[in-house]
Amino acid sequence: MRTPPKRALVTGLAAAALALGSTVAATPAHAAACNGYVGLTFDDGPSSGNTPALLNALRQSGLRATMFNQGNNAxxxxSQVRAQVSAGMWVGNHSYTHPHLVQQSQAQVESEISRTQQAIANGGGGTPRLFRPPYGETNATVRAAAAKYGLTQIIWDVDSQDWNGASVDAIVAANSRLGNGQIILMHEWPANTRAAIPRIAQTLAGKGLCAGMISPQTGRAVAPG
Structure with a gap:
């Protein structure tokens, strides 16, 4: 009388163990799918009009990115700086007013950087360790000012041209050119960029690439720490 229930119990435990085993095994398999890491970056935020939609699109696609924020916008x-961090994004410094820093004095450059550091920290974004000069323009003065505040200067390997009216297809194609460790320039305000995000995720996955963080040590994309 007791044999069938016991056998059923054993069978049930074996099935549970098998299910658990398959669940545990899935995690390393998923991690192994990352054959490299790329740095997705979005400049010029945050804003109440664009940041929520961008963060929602990134979350839904399972992507993380570095947000190079302007200090005046932060x-x-x-609240949008806090939302960026809550969504798992990293926050970088993109100057306070987005000027041509190479045309400014060291004192002016340092003011642009330091005020942005403070604005981001006040918004709950922590103290940035990455700095992207506006327009990618830099010189010895800009580099020295960034270094003074412990910032690593980050330019990009691929320009999506989203700031120049690039189509969704063109933005996706630009992301497809990324290789391990490389960084792409995008912006938070173009509607085409937000629309491209699901396809960007698919494109990267197809190449075995995952969205990573940008290392302050090397300035390259690496696995999230």
Missing amino acids: AANP
Whole structure:
């Protein structure tokens, strides 16, 4: 009388163990799918009009990115700085007013950088360790000012041209050119960029690439720490 229930119990435990085993095995398999890491970056935020939609699109696609925030926008939208961090993004410094820093004095450059550091910290974004000069323009003065505040200067390997009216197809194609460790320039405000995100995720997955963080030590994309 007791044999069938016991056998059923053993069978049930074996099935549970098998299911558990398959679940555990799935994690390393998923991790192994990352044959390399790329740095997705979005400049010029945050804003109440664009940041929520961008973060939602990234979350839904399972992507993380580095947000190079302008200090004046961070000061005006502290809740969006917090939202970026809550969504798992990394926050970098993109100057306070987006000027041509190479045309400014060292004192002016340092002011642009330091005020942005403070605005981002005040918004809950921590103290940035990455700095992207506006327009990618830099010189010895800009580099020295960034170094003074412990910032690693980050330019890019691929320009999506989203700031120049690139189509969704063109933005996706630009992301497809990324290789391990490389970084792409995008912006948070173009609607085409937000629309491209699901396809960007598919494109990267097809190449075995995952969205990573940018290392302050090397300036390259690496596995999230």
